[in-house]
Amino acid sequence: MAAIAKTSNAVNTSPGYSIQLRRFGLTAGITLFAFIFTFSFLLPFANMALMSVKTQEQIAASASGLIWPMEDALYNYEGEDYVIYRVPTEDGVVHQWALVEKGRQTNQFIDPANPEAGLIEWTGNWRGLSTVSSLRPHFENFGTAWDLINFPILFRNTLVIAITGMIGTLLSSICVAYAFARFPIPGKNVLFLVLIGTIVLPGQVILIPTYALFSRIGWVGTWLPLIVPHFFANAYNVFLLRQFFLTLPRALDEAAMIDGAGPFKILTNVIIPQSWPVIVAVSLFHIIFAWNDFFNPLIYLLGKPELQPISVGVQVFNFQYGPRPQLVQATSLMAMVVPLVIFFLAQKVFMRGVVFTGVDK
Amino acid sequence: MTTANQSSMSPAGIVPTKKNKTKSSLAQQQRLWGWIFLSPWLIGFVLFTAAPVIASFAFTFTEFDLSNGDITFVGLKNWKLLYTDPLSVTALEVTFKFALISIPFSILVPLGMATLLNAKHLSGKRLWRTLLYMPYIVPAVSAIFVWQSFLNGEAGWLNRILKLLGVANPPNWIQDANWILFAFVLIGLWGAGNAMLTMLATMQGVPTELYEAADVDGAGPATKFRKITLPMISPVIFYNLVLSVIGLMQYFTVPYIVTRGTGQPGTSAYFYSMHFYKTAFSYSNMGYGATQAWLIFIIGISITIFLFATARFWVYYAAGD
Numbered sequence: 001m002a003a004i005a006k007t008s009n010a011v012n013t014s015p016g017y018s019i020q021l022r023r024f025g026l027t028a029g030i031t032l033f034a035f036i037f038t039f040s041f042l043l044p045f046a047n048m049a050l051m052s053v054k055t056q057e058q059i060a061a062s063a064s065g066l067i068w069p070m071e072d073a074l075y076n077y078e079g080e081d082y083v084i085y086r087v088p089t090e091d092g093v094v095h096q097w098a099l100v101e102k103g104r105q106t107n108q109f110i111d112p113a114n115p116e117a118g119l120i121e122w123t124g125n126w127r128g129l130s131t132v133s134s135l136r137p138h139f140e141n142f143g144t145a146w147d148l149i150n151f152p153i154l155f156r157n158t159l160v161i162a163i164t165g166m167i168g169t170l171l172s173s174i175c176v177a178y179a180f181a182r183f184p185i186p187g188k189n190v191l192f193l194v195l196i197g198t199i200v201l202p203g204q205v206i207l208i209p210t211y212a213l214f215s216r217i218g219w220v221g222t223w224l225p226l227i228v229p230h231f232f233a234n235a236y237n238v239f240l241l242r243q244f245f246l247t248l249p250r251a252l253d254e255a256a257m258i259d260g261a262g263p264f265k266i267l268t269n270v271i272i273p274q275s276w277p278v279i280v281a282v283s284l285f286h287i288i289f290a291w292n293d294f295f296n297p298l299i300y301l302l303g304k305p306e307l308q309p310i311s312v313g314v315q316v317f318n319f320q321y322g323p324r325p326q327l328v329q330a331t332s333l334m335a336m337v338v339p340l341v342i343f344f345l346a347q348k349v350f351m352r353g354v355v356f357t358g359v360d361k
Numbered sequence: 362m363t364t365a366n367q368s369s370m371s372p373a374g375i376v377p378t379k380k381n382k383t384k385s386s387l388a389q390q391q392r393l394w395g396w397i398f399l400s401p402w403l404i405g406f407v408l409f410t411a412a413p414v415i416a417s418f419a420f421t422f423t424e425f426d427l428s429n430g431d432i433t434f435v436g437l438k439n440w441k442l443l444y445t446d447p448l449s450v451t452a453l454e455v456t457f458k459f460a461l462i463s464i465p466f467s468i469l470v471p472l473g474m475a476t477l478l479n480a481k482h483l484s485g486k487r488l489w490r491t492l493l494y495m496p497y498i499v500p501a502v503s504a505i506f507v508w509q510s511f512l513n514g515e516a517g518w519l520n521r522i523l524k525l526l527g528v529a530n531p532p533n534w535i536q537d538a539n540w541i542l543f544a545f546v547l548i549g550l551w552g553a554g555n556a557m558l559t560m561l562a563t564m565q566g567v568p569t570e571l572y573e574a575a576d577v578d579g580a581g582p583a584t585k586f587r588k589i590t591l592p593m594i595s596p597v598i599f600y601n602l603v604l605s606v607i608g609l610m611q612y613f614t615v616p617y618i619v620t621r622g623t624g625q626p627g628t629s630a631y632f633y634s635m636h637f638y639k640t641a642f643s644y645s646n647m648g649y650g651a652t653q654a655w656l657i658f659i660i661g662i663s664i665t666i667f668l669f670a671t672a673r674f675w676v677y678y679a680a681g682d
Contacts, residue, residue: 027482034477034489041493041550044511047518051510059516067518172401183395184388195402198410200603202610202661204637204654208647209416210409215427232405263394292500294614299642311502315618318506325510332503343498347491354555355562 052329053137059325071136074098075112084112085129087122096132097122138326145330149317150305158309161226161297162290168231169286170279176233177241178267182253192242199235203295211299223307225300226293230286237282240356244278245271281353284346288339310335420651427645439652449653451628452636455542459632460609463546467605468598471556476586478557479564490561497554505618508548509535519547535619538629545615545630556601563594592677599676603665610661613638633657 051059054069061070074081075098082098087109089095097109100119107126108119145151179185180192214225248271256270272279294311301308305316314335318328343350396403421440424433443449477483478490496504511517514533523531534544567590575585591598613634616624622639624631633653641650 023482027484030477030480030483031485034483034485037474037477038489038492042496043518044507047511048507062516172405175398176402179395179398183391183398185392185395185399188395191399194406198406200607200661200665201410201414202607202654202657204611204634205417205658206410206413207417208420208641208651208654209413211641212416212425212427212647213413216430229405229409231401232409233402238402263391263398267398288498292502294500294502294618299638302642311500314500314502314506318618319621328506329510332506336499336503339498339500340495343495344491351490351494351558354558 048329048333051326052141052333053139054141054326055138056324056326058136058138068135069137070133072131073134075110077110077115082110084132085109085126086132087129089122099126099129102126141326141330142334145317145327145334148321148327149313149331151331151334153306154308154310154313157223157307158291158311161223161309162287164223164227165230165290166283166286168227169234169237170283172231172233173237173241173282174267174272174279177238177245178271180238180242181245182250183263195235195238207299214300220300221302221304221307222300226290226296237285240282240353241275241278243356244275248274277349278353278356280346281349281356284342284350285353287342291339417651417654420648421655423648425647425651427647432648435648439649442649443652443656448628448631448636449633452624452631452633453656455624455628455631456609456612456633459542459545459612460606462542463549463609464602464605466546467549467553467556468602470550471553471560471601472598474553474557475560475564476590478561490558494554494558496551499551501614502618504551505548505615508544508551509619512544512547536626538626541619541626541630545619548615548619556597556604559597559601560594563597564590567593595676596678599668599672603668606664606668607661610634610657 050067050069054062055071058069058071062068073084073096075084076082077098077100080100082100084096084098087095087097095109095111096113097111097120099107100110101108103126106121106123109122110119111117180188180195185191210225211220214220219225219228252270252274253266256266261269291309292311293309294315297309297312298315301312305313308316314331317331321327422434422436424435424438425431474493478486478493483489499507512519512534514520514531514536517534519534520531532540532543534540534547571589571593572585575589580588611634612632616630616632617635617638620630622635624635634657637650637653637657640646640653
């Protein structure tokens with residue numbers, strides 16, 4: 001950098017060049033800042049990933065030292081594991097030998113590179129020696145956590161709740177958005193305002209009567225309270241769909257109408273085929289919402305571990321296995337895989353949907 | 362639309378009454394279809410919103426035990442309990458304190474990120490945007506455990522970094538009553554993605570002529586940001602502010618999981634929604650729970666109305682809105 005600046009002074013003094021250089025410096029500076037910021041922002045992910053492949057001992061060891069999952073190297077000699085030390089000898093060479101027999105003065109080592117040579121006697125205090133450590137990630141933590149938390153059941157529960165809710169919200173929200181976008185309903189604007197107003201309604205205020213109702217009809221302890229309400233549309237989805245439907249040309253509706261299509265047929269044959277991007281966005285939003293929802297499954301599926309989704313399962317697991325942080329981090333990671341994969345596959349649809357709802361309101 | 366056009370095109374006086382009838386019956390039919398398509402929301406609104414809101418208001422005057430279904434009318438007892446119950450007052454204080462701490466962050470952090478992403482001289486914009494938005498997708502439960510480990514007082518990376526940077530005694534975040542709310546603010550940073558995206562999109566929508574005109578007038582970047590960008594994106598800031606307030610009134614998952622439902626140390630993280638959860642679902646005191654919910658509702662609505670009232674002084678709506 002300094003060299004370039006020097007040459008620019010010496011050789012090229014044209015203003016165009018220095019402006020270009022300044023621009024390059026600005027871009028480099030801002031981009032570097034973005035890199036550092038993003039890196040710090042995502043640093044907890046790295047912490048999680050590393051911790052999830054450590055053993056309890058590695059976590060304890062790395063709490064003050066290196067952050068990597070390091071472990072003392074071992075050598076198996078005649079059926080026993082022995083720790084490998086760095087052993088200096090008189091000829092100035094540092095050997096990597098496994099300590100087989102500890103003694104006050106003399107110790108017996110074995111050379112893993114040459115075990116046939118038998119035990120080697122070394123005089124000195126073995127406590128003064130340092131161990132040989134190597135990177136040893138324990139991916140089996142994921143298997144352990146998978147079994148302990150009963151991940152397949154949690155996965156199935158989450159998937160069923162998310163997919164059926166998604167179907168419900170699609171069916172209902174598309175119809176309602178269609179009504180708002182295309183039909184001359186008296187008082188439509190007021191109704192739409194009421195719909196949008198439900199966004200600012202705190203959930204607690206409707207929770208108790210709803211819970212009482214579901215409890216009375218025997219739905220508490222089943223998936224129904226988490227699924228059925230989604231069959232009655234929701235403000236965000238209706239808003240998003242309606243905004244999109246309004247951009248569709250009415251001429252196509254009218255052409256279909258002249259061909260004798262009824263309103264329902266127009267919806268299925270004209271509106272929906274043009275609206276896939278927004279329908280996909282709504283579906284993904286719902287899946288992510290259902291995947292991440294914690295409060296509703298917590299209260300409606302209390303004491304029903306066989307029905308709980310991942311979010312509640314991971315939290316219950318942490319309450320039980322808190323002292324084993326590596327497993328907690330492993331389950332946290334497993335719980336976020338599906339939403340993240342969906343996000344990375346459909347980023348564009350996703351972010352456009354967010355912008356669509358947020359900006360126009 | 363079509364029918365209106367047709368009738369205006371047909372010569373005056375020749376319009377037969379029969380056609381008028383079919384026209385109005387077509388309009389009627391359309392209206393009927395409209396109601397049919399609207400019905401899922403109408404039914405849902407009555408069943409899952411309007412009726413429960415009214416019912417929960419009625420519950421505030423009762424003692425209601427769900428386990429045996431007993432309802433007794435107790436008048437204003439629950440409402441009085443709101444300020445005689447010391448935990449209720451504490452929980453309200455905690456919630457307000459957190460709101461004051463976190464709301465500036467919930468606006469300024471996404472605003473800063475959007476400004477960065479909107480910078481002319483940033484390369485790799487799409488990559489940074491995706492990465493900064495990504496944590497928003499992570500399930501809250503996972504995010505909380507990830508942060509809990511990151512914020513650990515002894516071994517957590519944050520404190521180790523702070524020590525490297527020369528901070529001798531970094532706080533023991535989630536175990537320290539003075540710092541736990543700041544820990545929640547840090548955990549909340551991962552939720553900034555949504556607001557960031559909406560602010561960014563609005564910034565990108567600001568007409569470039571405005572900036573060009575400012576350039577002509579010799580305005581620097583700071584002036585342009587203050588005089589053009591901020592006013593132009595103020596509606597989105599306002600929208601996110603309202604959403605933040607509503608979200609804070611219901612702030613539950615983070616403190617519940619981090620403190621394992623206790624609100625400890627002391628009552629430093631005992632939020633109102635946790636008090637509500639305990640009252641209604643641990644002690645199944647549904648009448649008092651409904652009263653707490655209504656208090657949250659009233660406070661939330663009041664703040665929202667207040668915000669809307671102040672909006673005309675600082676939120677800029679383009680002509681025609």
